[in-house]
Amino acid sequence: MTSSLFPQDSKKRLIFLAFLIVGIATAHYLTSVALHYYHNIYRRLFYLPIIFGAFWFGRGGGLGVAFVTSLVYLPHVLIQWQATPKGNLDQFLEMLMFHVVGGLTGMLVEQVEHRQVQLVEANRRLESANAEIRASYEALKRQSEALLQAEEALMRKNRLASLGELLANMAHELRTPLGSIKGVAEIFRDKLPEDDKLHELSKILVLQVDRLNHVVENFLQFVRSGPKAHGGNAEVGEIVTDVLALSRQRAEAGKIEIVTAIPSALPPVAIDPEPLQQVLLNLVVNAIQAMPEGGRLEILARDMGDKVEISVSDTGCGIPSEVREKIFDPFFTTKTGGTGLGLSICERIVSGFGGLLTVTSEVGEGTTFTVALPKKTTMA
Known part of the structure; x- marks a missing residue:
């Protein structure tokens, strides 16, 4: 031997x-x-x-x-x-x-x-036994993670169901005062001469009430059956212009510099204009609130092949990682008096139209929310 x-x-x-x-x-x-x-x-x-x-x-x-x-x-x-x-x-x-x-x-x-x-x-x-134990451990770990994800998804679904019911009631209640506001505005519009400045303001008020009514109608349909993942057609540049028109005064009052970069040849996205405006306006308002001492607000859009990405960035205080993990959960908020519904609604709107809403942030440097939406396809 x-x-x-x-x-x-x-x-x-x-x-x-x-x-x-x-x-x-x-x-x-x-x-x-x-x-x-x-x-x-x-x-x-x-x-x-x-x-x-x-x-x-x-x-x-x-x-x-x-x-x-x-x-x-x-x-x-x-x-x-x-x-x-x-x-x-x-x-x-x-x-x-x-x-x-x-x-x-x-x-x-x-x-x-x-x-x-x-x-x-x-x-x-x-x-060999250690390898089998490690393989079993990894399999058990994956199963455990899958169970946790399934549990979180179920909890999220339950919360969203409760949220939908609550918001449907809120939207329904909004229709009555909106109807009253529109009626009063129409009376002023019809009574005032066309060269009167108040006549023009009353026309704007009627248009905005109609827009809010449309938003409410869309929202009621959304919380009941979810948004349509097709059929929308929104021009990103026009929506960004409208959003900045509504928020520019607040930004200027807060000494916030606004920078936009929207390519003129950017294709339209497959989402209705009103929900996209709602999402971007929510993100812009949040960005302004994150910079109480002033800063820089950037809205960028770029063609990413089959999708269009719209990013809203601020130079505010940033979001800690433990908060980022829950930021899209219904009723989760760090703001005093906040409802915790804004970003949850935005995330559901974007995902309902086949898109994705993500966030990246560094504490002390700022935050970027990115909306990725599919392009509007042209039928031959």
Whole structure:
């Protein structure tokens, strides 16, 4: 049995053993038999090739080298026996010990090798078991994450259902005062001469009430059955212009610089104008509120292939990560007196039209909300 402890080049080892045995035997034969002290030393040196043989070639190697050593040593024993026949019994016993030492050493080496093989196999099985445990852990972790996501989705769905019912009631209640406001505005519009400035303001008021009524109607349909994911057609540049017209005064009062970059060739997006205006106006107002000491508001739009991205960025205080994780949850708010519904409604509107609303933020640097909406497809 060949051990990993054994030499890889067995031929060189055999030559070394032969050289060692011949060298020790030569010292025996060249030394006078009368010099017992030296012969005792040489006889002990024969254990070196025997032990080497056992270590390098196992039990068979140890016994083989012991046998060869005994054959080489035997003539010297016979010569010395003739010189002193009564004093050589211990030398024959020494040759017996050669074989005992060679066999025992080789057996111990083989046991060590066998134990090493067992340890390697045990280590391999342990690594295999560890790999299975890691795989099981990863699978369990994925299942746990999936369950948590499913639970969060269910909770979110329940919250949205409650939100829809609540907002449907609120929208329904808004229709009565809007009707009254429109009626009064129409009376002023009809009574006042057309060159009167109040006549123009009353016309604007009627138009805005009609727009709010349209928003309410759309919102009622939205919270009941969800927005339509097709059929919309909104020009981003026009919507941004309208949003800035409604919020510019507030921005200027707060010393906020407004920067826009809307390509003129930007294609329309597949969403109705009113809900897109509602989303962008909410994001712009939030950005202005995030910069009470003034700052910079950027509205950028870019063509991203099959989608159009609209980003609203501010240089405000930023949003901590633990808040960002819940920012689109209904009724979650960090504002005093806030309802926690604005961003939730925006997220639902955008997702309902096949888009995605995301947020990135760094505390102390600012926040960017990005609305990604599919392009309006032209039917051939």
